[in-house]
Amino acid sequence: MMASKGGFTGPPMNPNLNPMNVGHPAGMRMPGMLQPPTGYPRSIPQFAQRPGIPPSRMGGPMGVMGSQMPGPSYGGGNLPMRPGMDASRKRFLHQQQQQEALGSLRRGAKRRKMADKVLPQRIRDLVPESQAYMDLLAFERKLDQTIARKRMEIQEAIKKPIMQKRKLRIYISNTFTPSKPEGEESEKVSSWELRVEGKLLEEPGKQKRKFSSFFKSLVIELDKELYGPDNHLVEWHRMPTTQETDGFQVKRPGDVNVKCTLLLMLDHQPPQYKLDPRLARLLGVHTQTRASIMQALWLYIKNNKLQDCHEKEFINCNRYFRQIFNCPRMRFSEIPMKLAGLLQHPDPIVINHIISVDPTDQKKTACYDIDVEVDDPLKTQMNSFLSSANSQQEIATLEMKIHETIEYINQLKTERDFMLSFSNSPQEFIQDWLKSQCRDLKLMTDVTGNPEEERRAEFYEAPWMPEAVGRYVYSKVSNGRGRSVFRCSHSKDALKRAFFFSF
Structure with a gap:
């Protein structure tokens, strides 16, 4: 680590602080804050902050949400890192994220889709016999579509009297x-x-x-x-x-x-009515339901072209309609009212x-x-088909077994890849495995940064270091924890020492 060369001591360094997640550009200054010396080097131009966007979401090369900076990456996992955050608070957030992820997995398990039953391509390449299962899956998809279409047709047909x-x-x-x-x-x-x-x-x-x-x-x-x-x-x-x-x-x-x-x-269910003799002779219907009478009346209007060409809602009555309805012209909406006076109870x-x-x-x-x-006896069978719960429960049970089998196959494939990689190159496999375990350990223990690289002097000579120091100092000032840095001296030398020794 770097040692202080003068009597000016920078603010204490927080080991859990991530200088790259501060998220404030070096060009931003608070009112009353001393400006840096003119000869201070800047590696990138300043970026103005847009209204309504917090400083932590600034774009640009140095923004947190922008492109990744050169050099080793900071931060451990997806936990939100804030300066001065307590370790217990970080663990609580980590546990909360784990619980939310577990809850989403449980909800996803209840809403399994057809894609969950598809074998991955790598397994199909490994086991050619699995193509028979994929053929059955394609046939099942077609069968489900056919059953769903027929079910909808039955639901529509059962609404009408059969x-x-x-x-x-x-x-x-x-x-x-x-x-x-x-x-x-x-x-x-x-x-x-x-x-x-x-x-x-x-x-x-x-x-x-x-x-x-x-x-x-x-x-x-x-x-x-x-x-x-x-x-x-x-x-x-x-x-x-x-x-x-x-x-x-x-x-x-x-x-x-x-x-x-x-x-x-x-x-009669639905009720039937006897038509006026004149209208019955005209339509060829003696006793029928109201819907059948309206249909026969519309067919007569359509075949004789009684609908007005310009005003479609009107009907131009011919000589038979004028005798029956006593009007030369009428609206479509008036037909049910006029027809009600021409309907009688059927003869006993x-x-x-x-x-x-x-x-x-x-x-x-x-x-x-x-x-x-x-x-129709077929209506009873339709109702029993729509309300049958035993077949649906059996299908749901088989679906669950298929999903569990596919998950087990994927697990076996992962284990096979694990052991195959070890058998091909044991040394390289062990090294990669240890690196992976090290990353997981950092996520579990909230360790940030890379201690092995941070202990070397070359780490602090990287081109992104001056900007990181500026961001870090500005975050200290904005949080009220680094104001003492600028109270000691207003000279250029003191300011330089504050920039370099506060890290």
Whole structure:
């Protein structure tokens, strides 16, 4: 180390201070600070500091964020070095950085990507058989894309009603109970009982749908002359609290044949509407959902070119539309409102039946087949496919195993390279390994600089030394710890000694 040649003693040197991380240019001076002597050598020109940028982020050849200076590098690792920082504080920052790095690794482990399953090229060159795994990986990528596309298509398709037409067979039968003489335990008045039941033909599933679930309402109209105007109707209407049943039964007194009419209103999902006869003939649609009616109406407008050429939001009505909508021109936004007045409830299913009290006809059952719409069984399979969690869990488990296997292969490759390098050149390998361990030790123990080079006089004759001394002195002055250097003497000799012996 350099010894003092005069009576002027520079400020004590902090062994943990890194003169190259001070970050202040030598050309910057505080107010009231003595200017350096005219003959003081400068190796580089001054750089002005831009507003809003701290001095530690100055650019230029000597800036901390600029190009690296010639000579040995200072600083240990990525720890922020500040003059006068306590060693315990440095260790705390080092531990904090390690914890943040560990947390980021854990978060990254949860979000593994397809790239994590790719074998590195150096492993593929070493093991040619690994190409089969890469082929499987490429096939898996295509398969995942296909499944994802199909899943999206199913999600879009399941939003729309997927219906299937089936045959519902309705069974209508009745029984008659004659009156008995007085004294016997039986009905004193003759009565009949009507039963209305039904089931789907060729129902594939074991779970049978209740008969009442197909209808919104059921009305049985009996002969008004026999039962009067107040007792000739039997009505059932669906309510939010209605419990489904397999059939309906009606019991009334009587000993003569009764004519009855059954009115069955189907429960369409989504609801269907009956069109005005004029519009139905024009569009070719009798009873359909609102969406299907709007689609048929738009196709008619498009095919007949009724849309205005200049004002696209208007429709020019032809003579049929003028008769139906009672206007020569209308907007697209007015169609739903005008169409609402032309929609009616669909016609009920009408079944005429005679309730017979003849004992020979009681065993006869009338059957009627009607078309109903039920949910397509494919919709249930779609829902189960979208909501299946077992397959997703199994895939996630296999993905985790693949990632662990790839990590293990990379670890084995690193170990192989380690041992192969040692076997090729043991001496060079040991030297490189010791250098690496030395660098790691410096990072762990917060040792800065290079003690082996700093103990030699040539180290302090490097061309970057004058600028480093200037930066160091200026940092001392700006931090308030080196003002005593300039209080002793204002002479040029004292200033020179302050520059050289304060390091």
